[in-house]
Amino acid sequence: MRLLLDTHLLLWWLSGDPRLPQQVVERVQAPGAEVFVSQASLWEIVIKLSIGRLQVDLPDLERQVPLQGFRWLPIRNSHLLAVGEVESDGVHRDPFDRLLVCQSRMEPLLLLTGDSQLKRYGSTVILVA
Numbered sequence: 001m002r003l004l005l006d007t008h009l010l011l012w013w014l015s016g017d018p019r020l021p022q023q024v025v026e027r028v029q030a031p032g033a034e035v036f037v038s039q040a041s042l043w044e045i046v047i048k049l050s051i052g053r054l055q056v057d058l059p060d061l062e063r064q065v066p067l068q069g070f071r072w073l074p075i076r077n078s079h080l081l082a083v084g085e086v087e088s089d090g091v092h093r094d095p096f097d098r099l100l101v102c103q104s105r106m107e108p109l110l111l112l113t114g115d116s117q118l119k120r121y122g123s124t125v126i127l128v129a
Helices: 007-015 022-029 039-050 058-067 077-083 095-106 116-121
Strands: 002-005 034-038 071-073 110-113 125-127
Touching: 002 007, 002 022, 002 095, 007 022, 007 039, 007 058, 007 110, 034 039, 034 095, 039 058, 039 071, 039 095, 058 071, 077 095, 095 110, 095 116, 116 125
Parallel strands: 002 034, 002 110, 034 071, 110 125
Antiparallel strands: none
């Protein structure tokens, strides 16, 4: 099973946050699971850190991703171009989430997220609670 963690789930995983759904733990630890973290999540974290909305040790985060057995997923031009094709009704306009959806569709990967608004983007989005 090929999984893509959304940014919140990544941060919760790395910090041992109790809000991390057990379903995420089970999927990530399942035999044969390949877990990816998008460079879009790193970009989002850097931006939120720079505007004071988040406190993260960036060098540690960068090291921890592979130490957890996760793989960085690069942002490709095809992923970016696909963002313009993702339907938006104005409800969910977060560019990082939309990029994660496109990556999950194109790679393909199952995007694990706690954001119920993303579920409408199809079968590659798995809502965890």
